[in-house]
Amino acid sequence: xxxxxxxxxxxxxxxxxxxxxxxxxxxxxxxxxxxxxxxxxxxxxxxxxxxxxxxxxxxxxxxxxxxxxxxxxxxxxxxxxxxxxxxxxxxxxxxxxxxxxxxxxxxxxxxxxxxxxxxxxxxxxxxxxxxxxxxxxxxxxxxxxxxxxxxxxxxxxxxxxxxxxxxxxxxxxxxxxxxxxxxxxxxxxxxxxxxxxxxxxxxxxxxxxxxxxxxxxxxxxxxxxxxxxxxxxxxxxxxxxxxxxxxxxxx
Amino acid sequence: xxxxxxxxxxxxxxxxxxxxxxxxxxxxxxxxxxxxxxxxxxxxxxxxxxxxxxxxxxxxxxxxxxxxxxxxxxxxxxxxxxxxxxxxxxxxxxxxxxxxxxxxxxxxxxxxxxxxxxxxxxxxxxxxxxxxxxxxxxxxxxxxxxxxxxxxxxxxxxxxxxxxxxxxxxxxxxxxxxxxxxxxxxxxxxxxxxxxxxxxxxxxxxxxxxxxx
Numbered sequence: 034x035x036x037x038x039x040x041x042x043x044x045x046x047x048x049x050x051x052x053x054x055x056x057x058x059x060x061x062x063x064x065x066x067x068x069x070x071x072x073x074x075x076x077x078x079x080x081x082x083x084x085x086x087x088x089x090x091x092x093x094x095x096x097x098x099x100x101x102x103x104x105x106x107x108x109x110x111x112x113x114x115x116x117x118x119x120x121x122x123x124x125x126x127x128x129x130x131x132x133x134x135x136x137x138x139x140x141x142x143x144x145x146x147x148x149x150x151x152x153x154x155x156x157x158x159x160x161x162x163x164x165x166x167x168x169x170x171x172x173x174x175x176x177x178x179x180x181x182x183x184x185x186x187x188x189x190x191x192x193x194x195x196x197x198x199x200x201x202x203x204x205x206x207x208x209x210x211x212x213x214x215x216x217x218x219x220x221x222x223x224x225x226x227x228x229x230x231x232x233x234x235x236x237x238x239x240x241x242x243x244x245x246x247x248x249x250x251x252x253x254x255x256x257x258x259x260x261x262x263x264x265x266x267x268x269x270x271x272x273x274x275x276x277x278x279x280x281x282x283x284x
Numbered sequence: 285x286x287x288x289x290x291x292x293x294x295x296x297x298x299x300x301x302x303x304x305x306x307x308x309x310x311x312x313x314x315x316x317x318x319x320x321x322x323x324x325x326x327x328x329x330x331x332x333x334x335x336x337x338x339x340x341x342x343x344x345x346x347x348x349x350x351x352x353x354x355x356x357x358x359x360x361x362x363x364x365x366x367x368x369x370x371x372x373x374x375x376x377x378x379x380x381x382x383x384x385x386x387x388x389x390x391x392x393x394x395x396x397x398x399x400x401x402x403x404x405x406x407x408x409x410x411x412x413x414x415x416x417x418x419x420x421x422x423x424x425x426x427x428x429x430x431x432x433x434x435x436x437x438x439x440x441x442x443x444x445x446x447x448x449x450x451x452x453x454x455x456x457x458x459x460x461x462x463x464x465x466x467x468x469x470x471x472x473x474x475x476x477x478x479x480x481x482x483x484x485x486x487x488x489x490x491x492x493x494x495x496x497x
Contacts, residue, residue, distance in 0.1 A: 083352055084497040107349035119344040120295050131291045135348045
């Protein structure tokens with residue numbers, strides 16, 4: 034069963050077009066959304082969540098049309114938007130006290146265990162947290178209401194390698210033990226080598242390919258250099274993006 | 285709905301909103317243009333909207349399990365709550381001044397029934413413009429405030445100046461018979477306030493649906 038189905042998602046801005054993006058995320062899988070800065074990753078995620086008003090396309094979450102079932106769908110979704118801080122001057126306990134009231138399945142025990150695991154002090158103010166700690170706090174909130182789908186925009190950017198690895202391990206655990214599905218955008222492709230099952234690649238607002246990871250890598254074999262064994266996601270991205278770039282012509 | 289109000293009061297509201305709400309008590313000042321109470325009632329939401337922009341309040345609300353238009357509803361509820369609380373807070377002071385300051389208010393209108401009627405009208409005009417204009421973008425609060433406060437201030441000015449003309453002296457009275465004559469202003473004010481909030485919510489939430497955060 035697909036937890037998330039995006040069909041024909043289109044959004045036009047004066048200088049940018051997100052063009053007919055479609056992909057599906059099966060239940061209990063991790064999908065990485067890759068692309069360089071400005072490719073349309075965040076616009077895609079925001080359009081899925083109705084933060085951005087798309088011009089066309091449909092979003093189905095848990096088999097339901099998201100737009101028509103926004104409240105009930107969001108009960109089962111956890112969202113982390115990298116780079117956006119809420120209520121910088123408020124203490125974490127105040128934000129939690131408000132957030133927990135909105136969710137039917139809020140689990141105080143789970144919240145406490147994530148706060149402990151992430152070494153988060155509820156008496157601290159948001160502005161006192163590092164970028165990584167902010168992401169961890171947002172993750173703790175997202176995971177404490179038993180979300181079945183996590184939508185994460187650049188969750189690992191700004192984290193140190195140890196925290197990043199911890200979080201990727203946590204993702205793998207959540208998928209394996211609790212059947213959660215995760216869609217996350219990143220430009221740190223090595224994170225996806227470690228944990229993603231599916232890859233969707235967006236370039237200049239267009240979805241180039243969305244496939245299971247090994248099939249995805251295979252489909253880019255034409256980019257391999259002679260004698261090279263296996264392409265990494267970074268190789269694929271770098272070589273695809275560079276192909277339309279003629280440096281010499283500018284010299 | 286209660287969750288939205290709780291969120292507004294605990295996270296979104298700027299401390300100034302609470303202070304300005306308490307300023308309903310200003311009607312006890314012996315000589316003071318009481319229209320200022322309404323100006324404070326307009327400034328409170330403005331500062332809170334600005335504070336909300338700095339704290340990414342709208343993003344937070346939009347990510348909660350609510351409809352996108354509930355973000356607008358939360359703000360409408362907060363504005364209504366603060367302005368109505370302010371007027372309720374002012375009431376005992378308005379009664380108290382009848383006993384201890386019976387000679388009236390030489391600076392402008394008395395805190396009488398007409399005053400409250402004008403208050404509803406002024407708040408209705410301000411809220412309608414502020415909310416509909418602000419939610420066209422979700423961030424241009426300065427422009428929305430200027431557009432809203434100018435007509436609201438003109439309303440205050442008319443109210444304060446009018447009572448100095450002999451023909452409108454009855455509007456400045458706290459005599460029971462004359463206050464009865466003022467009652468239609470209060471009724472019209474309340475009806476206008478309710479209608480303007482309903483229209484403001486409808487128009488603002490429709491615009492906000494199209495806003496890209």
